[in-house]
Amino acid sequence: MFFIDTLDVAGLGNRGYLAGGERTAAVVDPPRDVDRVLAAAARREVRITHVVETHLHNDYVSGGLELARLTGADYLVPAAARVAFARTPVRDGDRVVVDTGLTLRALATPGHTPHHTSYVLEERESEVAVFTGGSLLIGTVGRPDLVEPRLTEELARAQHASAHRLAAELPDETQVLPTHGFGSFCSASQADGDATTIGKEKAHNDALTRDVDTFVAELLAGLDDIPAYYAHMGPLNAAGPQPVDLTPPALADAEEIAARLAAGEWVVDLRSRVAFAEGHLAGSFNFEAGGQLAPYLAWLVPWGRPVTLLAESAEQLADAQRELVRVGIDRPAAAATGGPSDWVRAGDTPAAFPRAAFADLARRYPAEGVVVLDVRRTSERSAGFVDGSLHIPLHTLRRRLDEIPEGEVWVHCAGGMRAAVAASLLDAIGRDVVAVDDAFDAAEQAGLTVRNA
CATH class of the missing domain: 3.40.250.10 (Rhodanese-like domain)
Known part of the structure; x- marks a missing residue:
């Protein structure tokens, strides 16, 4: 018997996966906050023996290196990906044993990146699932324009070929388990549905129902702007991300918050847009906690600018910290909890708008x-x-x-x-x-x- 647990990262529109058997398991495309992954493995009472990347990610900081360090697992990264740390290089056709009767087989599927690799989960003789990363998604494919503008058309054509390879080599009933496509800006379009198979994709995915020239023309015409912070994610992942620190940040009083504002730092109010409009610290910016806090804040803030977080509660603050480390905003410069009356200096009044x-x-x-x-x-x-x-x-x-x-x-x-x-x-x-x-x-x-x- 085998299991596959989904590690949903809703704010980024991504998924990672924990897949294994009775004793051991592999993790595919783990989020940076690896404590979630360790907790999932503990619930299953399995040991993580392999951490697997489908590609160097452009939309989030991977937890793979840290997870492999903490668990002693082999860290599998496509061989052609240039990285600055020790890892187990993976090439097309490589196999690793996950548990008794359970293996992962690497399948080169370039397109989202030149080195992109999918992994087929095989139970005995059956190909039960394929982890497709940013290759074949639900009804679409991953963007081909994130690596180098001059490679975009070439990679779009590679996406078409990779999708056809997956469709040709795997049975129709094989589950397709992508990393992107649930709101991620790494997806060429957004998923229609929550689950799929090779057979369903053969019937509905443009990469499998259109000729290559039509597919490429439509794919390239539909590409939208690339989030600015993506420029920093690939290099961070290639260099090897630092361990995450989710301890509470230093708390700031109204005077310190005012000083940080005056210094040009970003003071971000995490409360709901309704509460913010009714009253807020003048000069602060409203990015609602939850939803797409991380991608939009990372997209808009000047990269590296200190960020102070204002939250209703310690829980809201902690959740925001967790979201932000996934996109490389590692530590708030300071934080405060409560409401405008706690953050506005004596004698000042909160701002508001209708x-x-x-x-x-x-x-x-x-x-x-x-x-x-x-x-x-x-x-x-x-x-x-x-x-x-x-x-x-x-x-x-x-x-x-x-x-x-x-x-x-x-x-x-x-x-x-x-x-x-x-x-x-x-x-x-x-x-x-x-x-x-x-x-x-x-x-x-x-x-x-x-x-x-």
Whole structure:
């Protein structure tokens, strides 16, 4: 008998896996906070003997090196991946024994990266599952444009070939277990569903239903912007990430927080966008805990800039720390818990701005002095936008603030979270802002003119 446990990393849209038998197990693409992995192995009462990477990751810091160090496991990394640490190099066709009757077989599947490798889990004579990393995903494939722009088309063609190799060599009933595709920006598009097999992908995946030229043209046309922090993840993983420190950060009082703000540090309020709008420390930025805190904060913050975290509770702070180490924001410079009354210096008052729905905007727009700012990505806007709105994707907003005309800025996204981040950035520089906390589907229903690109 064998088992496969999913190590879901929802904030990044990724998964790792613990797979094994009665006594021993392997871990595929582990998250950086390896205590989760160790706990999963303890629940199964198995010893981790192999830690396996499908590729050098561009979207998160791997826990593989630390996990192998802590457990004594063999650390399997594709042989062509250039790394600065000792590991067991893996080549196409290599096999390792995970437990009695249970093996992993390496299958070269370049495309997401040149060295990308999938791993087939074999129980006796049956190929029961394949860990596909960033190769064959649910209904799509991993992005081919993260390594080097000049290689993008070549890697896109390799993705097509790798998908066909997997489909040709594995039975239809083989489970497909990808790392990316559940919200990860490493995926060319997002997964439709939670589980799949080789047979299902043969019927629905564009890589397996379209000829190579059509597939490549459509894949390249659909690629969106690459998160800025990705530039730092690959080098960190190649150098060998340092062990994680999740101990609580030093607590700061109102005077220290003010000093950090004055020094140009980022002070990040983790509370809900509703609570932030009602009252917050002037100059702080709102990135809601949970959701996609880590990718959006890592995308927007100048890399290496000290970050102070403001949280409702110690638990919220600890959860945020865990999320942020996964993207290389290792230690908050300081932290505080409570609310604005605890973070604002004596004599100062909290800042605030209004929230609204698209119906409220429809009653005000169009009008002199009202600016509608759309902070969705370009691919989202192409499906429809409020007529006359200004489009500045959230990840570009910091460097384009001077493009926003004078007036009252009504900022929206697809659902409210990114609009709240944008509103906090605008509020911090003294702009008159309204955060539209509403689903974009409501815009046309509210009477606003929505045009298609």
